[in-house]
Amino acid sequence: MIALLLACHGDVATDSRPAADEPEVLESLDGPRLLRRMSIDLRGTLPTVEELDQVEADRTSLPALRDAMLEDPRLEERLVRMLNERWHMRRDVYDATWWDFGLDYTQEYEFERSLAEEPLRFVARVITEDRPYSEIVTADWTMANPMLGDIWPVDYPPGETGWQPVQWTDGRPAAGALSSNGLWWVYPTTPFNQNRLRAAAVFRLFVCEDYLARPIEVSAATLASEDVDPTELIRTDPYCTACHATIEPVAASLYGFFWTTQYSAAEMTYYHAERELLGPEALDVAPAWFGTPVSGLEELGAQIAVDPRFGSCAVETWTSLLLRRDLELADWETRQRLKASYDDADGRVLPLLAAVTDTSSYRAGAAIEGGDRQVTARTLTPDQLESILNDLSGFEWTYINSPQLDNDTMGHRALAGGVDGYYISRPIQDPTLTWSLVVQRASELAGAQIQEGGAFPSSPTRDEVAELHWRLYAERPTDTWLDDAMALWEGVAAREGDAAATQALVSAMLRSPRMQTY
Amino acid sequence: MLTRRHLLALGGSAMLLPGLPALAEDGSERKFLFVFCFGGWDVTRVFAPLFGASAVSMEDDATLSELGGIPFVDSAARPSVRAFFDQHAEKTCVINGFEVTSITHQRCLQILMTGSGAGGRDDWGSRIANASAHAPTLPYVVVAGPAYTDQLANDVVRLGNDGQFERLFSGTSLELAERPAAAPTAATAAEIDAFLRGDLEAFIAAESGQDGGRFGELYTTALDRQARLMSDVDVDFNPELTEPPIRAQMNTALDALELGLSRCAQVEYKGTFEQTWDTHSDNRRQSDHFEELFEVLGGLMDDLEARPSPTGAGTLADDTTVVVWSEMGRTPGLNTSAGKDHWTFTSCMLIGGGVQGGRVFGEYDDTQVGAPMDLATGDVSDTGVTLTAANIGATLMALADTDPGPDEPILGVLA
Numbered sequence: 017m018i019a020l021l022l023a024c025h026g027d028v029a030t031d032s033r034p035a036a037d038e039p040e041v042l043e044s045l046d047g048p049r050l051l052r053r054m055s056i057d058l059r060g061t062l063p064t065v066e067e068l069d070q071v072e073a074d075r076t077s078l079p080a081l082r083d084a085m086l087e088d089p090r091l092e093e094r095l096v097r098m099l100n101e102r103w104h105m106r107r108d109v110y111d112a113t114w115w116d117f118g119l120d121y122t123q124e125y126e127f128e129r130s131l132a133e134e135p136l137r138f139v140a141r142v143i144t145e146d147r148p149y150s151e152i153v154t155a156d157w158t159m160a161n162p163m164l165g166d167i168w169p170v171d172y173p174p175g176e177t178g179w180q181p182v183q184w185t186d187g188r189p190a191a192g193a194l195s196s197n198g199l200w201w202v203y204p205t206t207p208f209n210q211n212r213l214r215a216a217a218v219f220r221l222f223v224c225e226d227y228l229a230r231p232i233e234v235s236a237a238t239l240a241s242e243d244v245d246p247t248e249l250i251r252t253d254p255y256c257t258a259c260h261a262t263i264e265p266v267a268a269s270l271y272g273f274f275w276t277t278q279y280s281a282a283e284m285t286y287y288h289a290e291r292e293l294l295g296p297e298a299l300d301v302a303p304a305w306f307g308t309p310v311s312g313l314e315e316l317g318a319q320i321a322v323d324p325r326f327g328s329c330a331v332e333t334w335t336s337l338l339l340r341r342d343l344e345l346a347d348w349e350t351r352q353r354l355k356a357s358y359d360d361a362d363g364r365v366l367p368l369l370a371a372v373t374d375t376s377s378y379r380a381g382a383a384i385e386g387g388d389r390q391v392t393a394r395t396l397t398p399d400q401l402e403s404i405l406n407d408l409s410g411f412e413w414t415y416i417n418s419p420q421l422d423n424d425t426m427g428h429r430a431l432a433g434g435v436d437g438y439y440i441s442r443p444i445q446d447p448t449l450t451w452s453l454v455v456q457r458a459s460e461l462a463g464a465q466i467q468e469g470g471a472f473p474s475s476p477t478r479d480e481v482a483e484l485h486w487r488l489y490a491e492r493p494t495d496t497w498l499d500d501a502m503a504l505w506e507g508v509a510a511r512e513g514d515a516a517a518t519q520a521l522v523s524a525m526l527r528s529p530r531m532q533t534y
Numbered sequence: 535m536l537t538r539r540h541l542l543a544l545g546g547s548a549m550l551l552p553g554l555p556a557l558a559e560d561g562s563e564r565k566f567l568f569v570f571c572f573g574g575w576d577v578t579r580v581f582a583p584l585f586g587a588s589a590v591s592m593e594d595d596a597t598l599s600e601l602g603g604i605p606f607v608d609s610a611a612r613p614s615v616r617a618f619f620d621q622h623a624e625k626t627c628v629i630n631g632f633e634v635t636s637i638t639h640q641r642c643l644q645i646l647m648t649g650s651g652a653g654g655r656d657d658w659g660s661r662i663a664n665a666s667a668h669a670p671t672l673p674y675v676v677v678a679g680p681a682y683t684d685q686l687a688n689d690v691v692r693l694g695n696d697g698q699f700e701r702l703f704s705g706t707s708l709e710l711a712e713r714p715a716a717a718p719t720a721a722t723a724a725e726i727d728a729f730l731r732g733d734l735e736a737f738i739a740a741e742s743g744q745d746g747g748r749f750g751e752l753y754t755t756a757l758d759r760q761a762r763l764m765s766d767v768d769v770d771f772n773p774e775l776t777e778p779p780i781r782a783q784m785n786t787a788l789d790a791l792e793l794g795l796s797r798c799a800q801v802e803y804k805g806t807f808e809q810t811w812d813t814h815s816d817n818r819r820q821s822d823h824f825e826e827l828f829e830v831l832g833g834l835m836d837d838l839e840a841r842p843s844p845t846g847a848g849t850l851a852d853d854t855t856v857v858v859w860s861e862m863g864r865t866p867g868l869n870t871s872a873g874k875d876h877w878t879f880t881s882c883m884l885i886g887g888g889v890q891g892g893r894v895f896g897e898y899d900d901t902q903v904g905a906p907m908d909l910a911t912g913d914v915s916d917t918g919v920t921l922t923a924a925n926i927g928a929t930l931m932a933l934a935d936t937d938p939g940p941d942e943p944i945l946g947v948l949a
Binding site: 206207208213216228229231232233234382383390391392393395412413414415420424425426427428430431433438439441442444445446447448449450451452453454456457460461463464465494496497500501504507508511512516519520523524527528529530532533 | 633635636637638640641643651652653672680681683685687688690691692694695696698699702703705707708710711712713715716717718719721722725726729730732733734736737741744745746748749750752753755756757759760763814869871875877878879903920
């Protein structure tokens with residue numbers, strides 16, 4: 017993948033960044049702030065005051081706290097949200113809708129997120145149960161919640177709640193996420209496309225090969241003859257076969273999910289084993305994974321699992337998600353060490369996550385020399401902000417059952433810098449006007465809910481405000497800051513009362529750059 | 535409609551910032567309105583009169599016409615196209631046959647708007663807006679449609695699919711919650727603003743030269759823009775729905791340009807009844823889409839002529855360039871469903887000052903492949919280069935009097 021990066025970005029050698037052999041000098045975050053970063057990434061919460069005190073007194077206690085986070089049940093939700101930044105699953109529009117399944121409009125959000133999260137939850141569960149990551153393309157189970165249990169052919173256990181491991185009951189092959197409904201709803205096909213877009217998705221998601229980034233220049237193909245048939249060109253013209261020689265065989269293996277009627281909920285719900293044979297017939301090519309014949313999805317998954325690029329892609333994906341940036345040539349040595357730790361752990365991701373948090377890149381709080389490619393201050397994503405606020409206070413910002421920081425239909429996800437999965441594929445790191453407005457309103461709502469819920473004293477003392485500063489930012493406040501904070505509280509209290517003053521102070525603190533970065 | 539009452543509810547911190555430039559800034563630099571047509575339009579319905587090309591499926595009842603120096607595909611089903619060129623050809627140029635090097639919607643979008651499918655590039659609108667000498671409050675307002683940002687996210691203001699920006703700005707978003715809250719009073723909001731700015735100053739000082747410092751500076755810019763917007767602004771950020779929706783979008787976009795709030799604005803046209811232009815079946819819908827689009831564009835030109843320029847001299851039409859484009863074209867021939875599939879060559883239309891009006895630049899050969907062009911003159915030339923989206927973007931940058939970087943503009947397009 018690094019080699020492909022070189023091919024695609026030939027200016028790497030000539031830009032101002034240091035070459036791989038030039039040292040970077042990075043300054044690590046102090047213990048409490050590093051703990052805060054890990055807690056946000058791995059649990060979606062701020063550390064407790066007790067945890068902060070512990071690390072402030074003894075930085076060597078950090079690894080044990082980090083390891084506990086990796087066993088925390090909240091890790092799974094974090095993994096779902098992070099992986100979505102690469103898989104782009106959590107969208108607001110699909111080819112089938114809630115009314116197709118006899119649901120109510122108030123269930124729209126739950127429906128859209130449930131179907132999209134099925135494969136994400138499955139991958140997250142493989143990780144949190146410390147299973148070999150290869151199971152994401154070979155397992156015979158997936159995850160479902162009660163809604164999916166009602167509308168999809170899965171054996172959701174009666175009497176249970178929440179997300180549970182389930183098996184498909186329509187006889188589909190055991191191929192992990194490749195057998196997922198959710199994945200193919202997000203990456204659909206058409207009669208004209210014949211699963212090619214899905215094949216491209218398989219390459220990008222599982223082996224980090226982005227075929228769609230490769231240029232298609234029709235001018236370079238043989239189009240002089242008016243009798244040219246594009247479907248022949250992709251088999252005969254060398255310019256086209258460079259991609260299609262590998263696309264077509266993978267596309268041919270995906271026909272169990274080929275829907276003969278567009279926008280049909282029934283078509284999209286069930287696996288169609290009888291159509292598996294259509295692939296070779298329609299595409300005139302036998303199913304294969306880069307030259308190795310496969311007889312169907314199970315063998316496709318098995319081949320992906322043993323492809324060397326699968327492990328490299330796993331390392332690259334999860335490392336870049338935690339570092340909040342793409343890996344570059346200068347990361348080569350780090351990447352090799354992380355790959356080695358992944359391999360040593362028999363291809364499991366939990367040890368990899370721990371290893372990433374031990375890297376200087378992850379821990380960097382400042383770049384002294386040559387570190388300008390590092391992301392030393394990360395911006396909270398809308399889902400991280402929502403999770404943190406909810407943990408602090410039970411915060412909710414919903415409208416018609418839809419969290420307003422997690423949808424774009426009427427909500428503010430994209431405006432707050434989040435990924436919509438369609439036009440926006442990466443979270444935005446820079447504050448914008450709309451981001452600022454969303455943060456302001458979320459903070460005002462949270463400030464009110466914190467005050468009303470009693471999570472913070474209505475008439476706080478200076479020490480209590482200092483402790484809130486410590487809790488929110490993992491930094492001890494300066495006297496100047498405390499003076500200003502108390503002046504804010506006292507000024508509002510004198511005019512509008514203690515409750516308004518507490519709401520004002522808390523909302524202002526939530527809007528702080530120290531809160532919004534980590 | 536955003537009223538002064540709403541603005542005052544946000545607080546009066548604008549009064550704490552006396553040094554800001556006047557809101558109605560000198561807007562003497564060229565402004566841009568992007569009209570994005572999602573789905574991939576069929577250029578042979580208007581821009582590419584490839585009659586006689588056996589590989590190309592033209593309409594049986596269409597003919598070649600020319601008005602104001604622009605040849606186009608004319609049809610009784612599309613009177614608005616004829617009417618548009620009849621009135622506005624002299625300020626319109628068509629660029630035919632540029633390549634987008636992909637056939638997937640999302641990748642073509644990215645290539646069209648940034649010049650590359652590799653990611654990590656800001657789109658033309660944000661780059662032009664960022665280069666403004668007048669520090670507009672909403673540099674690039676995206677009323678609808680996509681925007682791609684990398685380093686310039688701070689200059690892009692998305693209004694949301696459903697009036698979200700209006701609700702956030704006015705504070706009604708606090709009421710549209712299952713646990714609503716009241717916005718702070720004006721006095722409290724002002725005190726919070728002052729406290730936050732002090733916090734930001736300290737943060738920037740502590741994080742100077744690092745990512746945090748940059749974050750703090752951009753956060754401060756965002757707050758400054760918010761404060762400036764709180765002046766007596768009469769922009770409808772969430773107008774009532776119109777049919778088609780693009781008319782309401784255009785009103786908002788033109789308000790922002792007229793007031794000098796924005797240098798660039800984008801709206802989106804998804805075809806009649808928002809079917810999109812992606813006509814893999816029944817390509818006849820393209821005709822309906824073009825008819826409605828050009829009717830809307832005719833109204834847009836009237837509106838631009840009627841609105842004063844923020845410079846105080848002339849009208850908005852004098853210093854605004856309208857860019858009308860789609861992320862891809864459609865195949866020359868029909869498929870088995872009487873539709874057309876994705877094609878990597880497409881066309882765009884530039885309307886307004888700064889362009890050589892009454893001309894078509896570039897052409898398609900009989901297989902609907904773009905012909906090479908001499909970028910210096912804009913003439914088709916065997917020794918020229920294949921036009922790409924990067925050339926189109928560079929042309930826009932040049933129109934904006936901004937360095938196009940390594941991408942080469944079509945100099946012949948510039949007036």
